[in-house]
Amino acid sequence: MKAARIHQNGGPEVLRWEDFELPAPGPGEVRVRHTAISLNFSDINVRRGGFYIAKPLVFPVILGNEAAGVVASVGPGVSDWKPGDRVGYVGVGGPFYENTGSYGEERNVPASSLVRLPDGVSDQQAAAVMLKGLTAACMINRIWRPKAGDPVLIHAAASGVGILLSQWLKHLGAVVLGTVGSAEKAAFAKAYGCDHPILYRELDFVTEVKRIAPGGVACVFDGVGQDTFMKSLDCVRPFGMLINYGNASGHVPPLDLLLLAKKGSLSVSRPAFSSYLSDPQTTHDNFAELFDLVSRGVLKVEVSRTYRLQDVADAHRDLENRAFMGSAVLVP
Numbered sequence: 020m021k022a023a024r025i026h027q028n029g030g031p032e033v034l035r036w037e038d039f040e041l042p043a044p045g046p047g048e049v050r051v052r053h054t055a056i057s058l059n060f061s062d063i064n065v066r067r068g069g070f071y072i073a074k075p076l077v078f079p080v081i082l083g084n085e086a087a088g089v090v091a092s093v094g095p096g097v098s099d100w101k102p103g104d105r106v107g108y109v110g111v112g113g114p115f116y117e118n119t120g121s122y123g124e125e126r127n128v129p130a131s132s133l134v135r136l137p138d139g140v141s142d143q144q145a146a147a148v149m150l151k152g153l154t155a156a157c158m159i160n161r162i163w164r165p166k167a168g169d170p171v172l173i174h175a176a177a178s179g180v181g182i183l184l185s186q187w188l189k190h191l192g193a194v195v196l197g198t199v200g201s202a203e204k205a206a207f208a209k210a211y212g213c214d215h216p217i218l219y220r221e222l223d224f225v226t227e228v229k230r231i232a233p234g235g236v237a238c239v240f241d242g243v244g245q246d247t248f249m250k251s252l253d254c255v256r257p258f259g260m261l262i263n264y265g266n267a268s269g270h271v272p273p274l275d276l277l278l279l280a281k282k283g284s285l286s287v288s289r290p291a292f293s294s295y296l297s298d299p300q301t302t303h304d305n306f307a308e309l310f311d312l313v314s315r316g317v318l319k320v321e322v323s324r325t326y327r328l329q330d331v332a333d334a335h336r337d338l339e340n341r342a343f344m345g346s347a348v349l350v351p
């Protein structure tokens with residue numbers, strides 16, 4: 020069996036395509052033959068090493084938390100799954116960033132972590148949408164939901180999570196403002212529901228937001244973090260919300276809560292979608308909602324780029340260089 024493994028933390032060059040031994044699935048486990056493996060920014064954070072990891076990694080490590088594929092075989096005691104079933108998974112229980120292993124041709128996972136893929140959703144679409152879509156769902160269903168006409172600001176609106184947030188919030192009636200790193204990304208974001216793309220490398224996004232939504236936006240969705248967080252507080256209208264869900268540019272520094280009072284009684288939230296998957300019924304319901312939205316075309320999910328799994332270092336470089344839009348998928 021082949022996998023992309025790391026033997027130390029570092030840049031994309033630490034990813035090595037090599038043989039590994041995969042034992043037969045144990046009791047309660049299913050062996051999944053991956054057909055589409057997800058690429059997430061968190062894979063880069065784990066590769067680099069740092070604040071996500073509570074315990075030191077035990078090398079070699081196969082990265083990746085999410086994939087789609089088919090059941091290859093089942094271990095003792097597994098009755099819900101059979102060879103040939105189309106499945107997906109996001110995380111396999113336990114600490115999310117430490118229980119990785121998707122960057123391989125096959126993987127044994129607990130049967131309880133699998134979700135059945137509906138006919139209307141392809142393997143590549145599933146790999147592109149599960150984690151990112153559940154992240155959007157967590158924010159929209161649990162933290163902040165727009166009322167019709169509410170202006171919202173989405174940072175990196177052409178990103179994997181950004182295009183899902185844009186489509187979903189617009190479907191719920193929001194007016195979507197979104198920051199983007201290039202004119203090409205502006206056109207892309209627009210095609211996915213962003214009404215007002217803002218070129219934040221060229222223009223001051225606070226000024227632009229105030230021009231488009233003079234009273235400020237009702238909510239900011241910020242996956243960029245360090246570079247955008249503090250200025251985002253100036254975009255939110257009184258009693259509004261700022262959700263920081265990611266750190267693509269670096270971790271947000273500690274926040275003086277008094278600032279939230281001074282800026283207009285604002286709220287700030289820092290979600291991790293894994294809290295959202297903490298009980299099986301919630302997980303099941305949220306997958307069902309997500310796949311329904313995709314099947315009905317409310318959420319358009321097009322894989323913008325694919326890479327061979329053995330070329331995953333190139334994929335990491337492109338992701339870090341902000342070189343692509345939407346979701347990319349690794350193909351074993």
Ligand SMILES: NC(=O)c1ccc[n+]([C@@H]2O[C@H](COP(=O)([O-])OP(=O)(O)OC[C@H]3O[C@@H](n4cnc5c(N)ncnc54)[C@H](OP(=O)(O)O)[C@@H]3O)[C@@H](O)[C@H]2O)c1
Pocket residue numbers: 059060061150151154175176177178179180181198199200201204242243246264265266267268269290291292293338339340341342343344345
């Ligand atoms: N809280 C959670 O549970 C959760 C779940 C999923 C993802 N996340 C986090 O959310 C963030 C976005 O995820 P995603 O999948 O949408 O990411 P993505 O598709 O890789 O997009 C990241 C985008 O961020 C922008 N960016 C700004 N500064 C950057 C920098 N210094 N380096 C790289 N990119 C930079 C770039 O867009 P522009 O060129 O337009 O600026 C880039 O395309 C990531 O930090 C990810 O870890 C969190």
